[in-house]
Amino acid sequence: MKRATKQQRRILIVDDHAIVRLGMRQLIAAEPDLSICCEAETAEQALELARQSKPDLAIVDLSLGTMHGLELVRQLHQVLPAMPVLVLSMHDEALFAERAIRAGARGYIMKKGAIDGLINAVRHVLAGKIYASEEVSQQLLAGLRHGTSGEGRVGGLTDREIEVFELIGRGLSTAGIAERLKVSVKTVETYRSNIRAKLNLKDAAELVRYATSWIERL
Numbered sequence: 001m002k003r004a005t006k007q008q009r010r011i012l013i014v015d016d017h018a019i020v021r022l023g024m025r026q027l028i029a030a031e032p033d034l035s036i037c038c039e040a041e042t043a044e045q046a047l048e049l050a051r052q053s054k055p056d057l058a059i060v061d062l063s064l065g066t067m068h069g070l071e072l073v074r075q076l077h078q079v080l081p082a083m084p085v086l087v088l089s090m091h092d093e094a095l096f097a098e099r100a101i102r103a104g105a106r107g108y109i110m111k112k113g114a115i116d117g118l119i120n121a122v123r124h125v126l127a128g129k130i131y132a133s134e135e136v137s138q139q140l141l142a143g144l145r146h147g148t149s150g151e152g153r154v155g156g157l158t159d160r161e162i163e164v165f166e167l168i169g170r171g172l173s174t175a176g177i178a179e180r181l182k183v184s185v186k187t188v189e190t191y192r193s194n195i196r197a198k199l200n201l202k203d204a205a206e207l208v209r210y211a212t213s214w215i216e217r218l
Contacts, residue, residue, distance in 0.1 A: 009126055010037035012055040014046040014072070015088070016064055020111070024059065024088075027118055034122065043067035043075075050079055057126055059118075060105075062089040062096060066180065068163045070096075070103045077104030084125045088114060095155050097132055103159070107131030154214065156198050164191040168208060169215030 013024050013036055021039050028034045037053050040046035043064050050058060058076055062069030073085050084106040089096065097108035107125040109117055113133075124131040157165060167177045174192065178185045192207065201207045 008033055008035040009056040010035055012038050012046065012049055012053065012058040014040045014058060015061040016041045031119060043072040046072060047075055047079060050076055054080065055083060057122065058083060058085045059088050060085055062087060062091050070099055070159050073100060073103040073105050086121055086125045093133060099159055101130065153199060157195060161191055161195050164188060165195055165211050166215060169211030
């Protein structure tokens with residue numbers, strides 16, 4: 001990592017894939033006014049580094065090991081309210097961009113568009129603006145006009161239900177999800193029941209199949 005100068009804006013990057021962090025380092029290293037001050041693989045590391053280093057910006061992935069990225073965005077916003085967060089994710093922006101912004105993020109960009117768009121998104125957010133693709137911006141405006149979201153079937157789930165749904169799709173048992181989220185098994189069973197009802201799935205097996213196929217499409 002290059003040494004930051006007084007003019008450089010300091011960035012924390014949070015992603016559990018080393019190759020993704022390397023790619024971001026290479027993109028940001030070409031910008032004389034930007035510098036990566038620290039990197040984190042987990043949400044816990046990110047929160048600690050944010051407290052210690054007080055970056056000007058955090059770039060956060062949504063898929064992290066022990067904590068969902070939306071929850072990390074909320075906690076970073078609580079720890080450093082003035083620090084903007086840019087979400088960089090493989091997750092479909094149509095489903096997650098609005099949720100990320102509600103959680104406190106100032107921007108959302110998908111990884112497939114990062115090579116061409118990341119630096120522009122970083123500068124946009126550092127300037128105090130909200131960054132999103134044109135499609136998402138129109139979706140957000142339409143939602144405001146009609147009082148609804150543009151999300152589809154899975155979009156009807158709450159943020160916590162989305163988190164449980166993803167963990168089901170990744171093969172975790174009810175007990176495993178309860179341990180991961182630090183809640184009771186009964187609470188997870190309630191989430192599973194609510195998810196099945198909202199998605200109109202007849203039983204637990206169909207829920208697992210649907211969640212697994214959804215994860216495979218990410």
